[in-house]
Amino acid sequence: xxxxxxxxxxxxxxxxxxxxASLRDAAESRGPGGFWGGRRAKDAPADExxxxxxxxxxxxTAPTWPKAYGGGGLSxxxxxxxxxxxxxxxxxxxxVGFGLKMIGPTLLRFGTEAQKQEHIPKIVRGEIxxxxxxxxxxxxxxxxxxxxxxxxxEGEYVINxxxxxxxxxxxxxxxxxLVRTDPAAKKQAGITFILFDMDQPGITVRPxxxxxxxxxxxxxxxxxARARPENVIHEVNAGWTVAKALLQHERAWIxxxxxxxxxxxxxxxxxxxxEYLGAPEGPIPDALTRDAITRVAMEEDAFLLTLERAAQxxxxxxxxxxPESSVLKTxxxxxxxxxxxxxxxxxxxxxxxxxxxxxxxRELTLARTWLRSRxxxxxxxxxxxxxxxxxxHVLGLPD
Amino acid sequence: MQLIRSxxxxxxxxxxxxxxxxxxxLERVRALRDARDETxxxxxxxxxxxxxxxxxxxxxxxxxGMGMGMSELCVVLEEAGRALAPEPFLSTVLLSAQLIARAGxxxxxxxWLASVARGEATLALAHHERGARHARARVxxxxxxxxxxxxxxxxxxxxxxxxxxxxxLLVTARSAGAVDDPGGLCLFLVDREAxxxxxxxxxxxxxxxxxxxxxxxxxxxxxxxVGPAGAAxxxxxxxxxxxxxxxxxxxxxxxxxxxxxxxAYLKERKQFGVPIGTFQALKHxxxxxxxxxxxxxxxxxAAARAADDDDASAEHVAAMASLCKARxxxxxxxxxxxxxxLFGGVGMTDEYDIGLFLKxxxxxxxxxxDAAWHRDRWARLIGF
Numbered sequence: 001x002x003x004x005x006x007x008x009x010x011x012x013x014x015x016x017x018x019x020x021a022s023l024r025d026a027a028e029s030r031g032p033g034g035f036w037g038g039r040r041a042k043d044a045p046a047d048e049x050x051x052x053x054x055x056x057x058x059x060x061t062a063p064t065w066p067k068a069y070g071g072g073g074l075s076x077x078x079x080x081x082x083x084x085x086x087x088x089x090x091x092x093x094x095x096v097g098f099g100l101k102m103i104g105p106t107l108l109r110f111g112t113e114a115q116k117q118e119h120i121p122k123i124v125r126g127e128i129x130x131x132x133x134x135x136x137x138x139x140x141x142x143x144x145x146x147x148x149x150x151x152x153x154e155g156e157y158v159i160n161x162x163x164x165x166x167x168x169x170x171x172x173x174x175x176x177x178l179v180r181t182d183p184a185a186k187k188q189a190g191i192t193f194i195l196f197d198m199d200q201p202g203i204t205v206r207p208x209x210x211x212x213x214x215x216x217x218x219x220x221x222x223x224x225a226r227a228r229p230e231n232v233i234h235e236v237n238a239g240w241t242v243a244k245a246l247l248q249h250e251r252a253w254i255x256x257x258x259x260x261x262x263x264x265x266x267x268x269x270x271x272x273x274x275e276y277l278g279a280p281e282g283p284i285p286d287a288l289t290r291d292a293i294t295r296v297a298m299e300e301d302a303f304l305l306t307l308e309r310a311a312q313x314x315x316x317x318x319x320x321x322x323p324e325s326s327v328l329k330t331x332x333x334x335x336x337x338x339x340x341x342x343x344x345x346x347x348x349x350x351x352x353x354x355x356x357x358x359x360x361x362r363e364l365t366l367a368r369t370w371l372r373s374r375x376x377x378x379x380x381x382x383x384x385x386x387x388x389x390x391x392x393h394v395l396g397l398p399d
Numbered sequence: 400m401q402l403i404r405s406x407x408x409x410x411x412x413x414x415x416x417x418x419x420x421x422x423x424x425l426e427r428v429r430a431l432r433d434a435r436d437e438t439x440x441x442x443x444x445x446x447x448x449x450x451x452x453x454x455x456x457x458x459x460x461x462x463x464g465m466g467m468g469m470s471e472l473c474v475v476l477e478e479a480g481r482a483l484a485p486e487p488f489l490s491t492v493l494l495s496a497q498l499i500a501r502a503g504x505x506x507x508x509x510x511w512l513a514s515v516a517r518g519e520a521t522l523a524l525a526h527h528e529r530g531a532r533h534a535r536a537r538v539x540x541x542x543x544x545x546x547x548x549x550x551x552x553x554x555x556x557x558x559x560x561x562x563x564x565x566x567x568l569l570v571t572a573r574s575a576g577a578v579d580d581p582g583g584l585c586l587f588l589v590d591r592e593a594x595x596x597x598x599x600x601x602x603x604x605x606x607x608x609x610x611x612x613x614x615x616x617x618x619x620x621x622x623x624x625v626g627p628a629g630a631a632x633x634x635x636x637x638x639x640x641x642x643x644x645x646x647x648x649x650x651x652x653x654x655x656x657x658x659x660x661x662x663a664y665l666k667e668r669k670q671f672g673v674p675i676g677t678f679q680a681l682k683h684x685x686x687x688x689x690x691x692x693x694x695x696x697x698x699x700x701a702a703a704r705a706a707d708d709d710d711a712s713a714e715h716v717a718a719m720a721s722l723c724k725a726r727x728x729x730x731x732x733x734x735x736x737x738x739x740x741l742f743g744g745v746g747m748t749d750e751y752d753i754g755l756f757l758k759x760x761x762x763x764x765x766x767x768x769d770a771a772w773h774r775d776r777w778a779r780l781i782g783f
């Protein structure tokens with residue numbers, strides 16, 4: 001038996017002993033994609049907290065991170081085994097969120113020893129929930145034009161300005177934030193990447209309702225908010241480098257999330273066609289509708305295969321996603337839009353309900369999901385920005 | 400499923416790239432075309448490829464082949480596609496030899512497989528008939544068994560790839576059933592020089608080698624049958640699916656090359672005093688093509704792996720072949736159409752190579768089923 005096979009058997013036995021039975025077969029834990037942790041999560045159901053606790057104790061919330069910071073210290077192959085065995089038990093991931101997927105990997109690359117010791121174990125244990133302070137009202141696609149100011153006064157940074165589109169800011173404990181520390185420098189050159197606690201008087205958070213209804217997005221206002229200089233990541237005024245590296249992790253993660261939401265497009269669309277077009281079995285009689293479904297369903301398969309191939313390429317390249325992740329973001333979001341639009345078309349007038357009588361619960365999700373999907377090609381870097389990135393960094397086209 | 404290349408496959412790709420770069424520049428394809436070369440491909444190069452083991456990759460080891468899989472062959476086909484090399488991989492290696500290997504008698508295997516692996520024999524599948532479009536079972540050619548027990552085959556096959564030089568033809572003919580019926584099809588091995596066989600070369604926009612094969616009361620014994628009479632469809636299906644995957648690998652190579660040439664042109668061509676690749680309208684179109692190629696590569700890789708997976712059902716391989724061909728047909732045409740547009744006026748001239756890729760894209764799209772046909776088939780296989 002190879003070492004990996006032995007490891008698999010041990011992992012399987014351990015998971016069977018420790019995975020709370022009440023969470024098994026749970027298609028999804030609380031919140032999108034799983035359990036998000038954080039200070040406010042102490043009121044979460046006991047089984048979810050227990051599952052996080054036992055996994056975090058082994059470092060298996062972040063299986064490939066170094067043991068020195070609370071990670072699992074596993075190889076990529078071993079981490080895959082843990083993941084596969086968890087899925088075999090149909091357990092949700094013990095922890096998800098911006099800590100594990102974005103700021104954690106970035107700290108491992110750019111953080112000082114003290115910063116890693118301070119922040120990474122808390123990420124692994126899900127003690128701190130993070131949000132991302134990037135976009136501003138005047139800085140969307142042109143992110144580097146951001147205006148939120150940080151000035152060093154008496155040994156502390158004093159922060160003034162506003163962030164927007166900050167996902168889950170109302171539920172997060174800490175923020176990783178881009179601030180302008182040198183207004184005189186060329187725009188990318190005057191930006192600093194800094195971390196600070198959201199629980200302080202200088203910070204106001206306001207949720208943003210969208211065209212689709214409630215949303216995770218928030219506005220965040222800073223009025224003399226405070227941050228400690230030891231929480232500057234990398235150098236002062238060199239935050240743009242960190243910001244860009246983090247965005248690659250973000251795009252790769254969005255791709256993964258889309259794998260979750262994209263998977264099942266075919267079943268959903270065929271099911272809708274059967275129900276609303278009255279074709280209980282056999283080939284869907286309307287050739288145009290059938291071809292439209294086929295196109296989306298084939299795109300789904302091609303996208304999921306590409307996602308898997310990109311993950312294998314990333315592993316082969318030592319774990320760092322390349323600019324190809326821009327392909328995933330664009331392809332995945334456009335596919336989701338096509339799927340959501342087609343779902344509305346298939347259900348026809350019954351897809352148009354906002355709330356109340358005359359519509360089933362499922363019908364009431366269709367239009368909102370479609371409306372929400374229109375944001376997919378804007379958030380996380382617009383499609384146009386992704387295409388610029390591909391043109392510049394993959395194809396080497398000149399500026 | 401491993402969707403990236405193994406170390407061996409990466410090494411094979413490197414040596415195949417080198418082989419085609421050195422031996423098969425696009426001028427060679429033009430020269431064959433312009434000279435109206437009688438063979439239409441290079442027998443010397445084919446022999447060299449045989450020495451490298453490429454013609455025998457799928458041939459079992461007991462017949463002097465390599466006994467390898469589609470994944471390895473697809474690596475070579477992709478490189479052949481980059482060079483638009485017209486050598487008879489599809490006709491001989493992917494279609495005919497595979498039909499003999501899967502359905503042939505021991506005598507037929509002994510006669511042909513080692514010879515294909517050695518690069519000596521070329522074979523052609525005479526299946527398509529005018530008007531069949533993409534219908535795989537649509538065969539009007541008849542096979543009638545006389546009182547003497549001998550078969551007489553009559554009909555007219557069109558666009559038979561490499562039919563003009565093939566040492567033997569694999570001919571589909573109908574012994575029973577209606578014209579579209581998958582039942583009642585027979586497969587015969589026919590000598591190209593046999594009495595009653597006449598071969599007329601055709602010319603297609605991509606200048607690949609094709610021919611009309613006319614059969615007039617061609618007399619054959621049972622020993623010419625490949626597989627049982629009336630059951631040819633079940634032999635053809637898996638072979639056509641694997642050949643489709645191989646063709647997609649070739650197309651992937653061609654479209655990747657066309658795309659790379661286009662991007663190079665965007666960097667070098669100047670207008671208004673700057674490279675045209677600085678214009679965002681063109682950058683975005685190039686980036687869109689790159690996205691298409693990225694997804695196409697994933698499905699080609701996955702389809703080749705599926706074809707090599709002994710546990711994969713025939714339906715799964717068929718669905719993967721259709722997934723792959725629908726996408727590659729659309730993607731190659733998209734890349735080639737955009738390529739001509741981005742080259743601008745010179746893209747329309749025969750002097751520039753992008754036109755060769757556009758012509759090949761159109762032919763490859765129509766070969767072994769176009770995108771619409773494969774989408775319909777895929778949906779049927781999946782069950783809606």
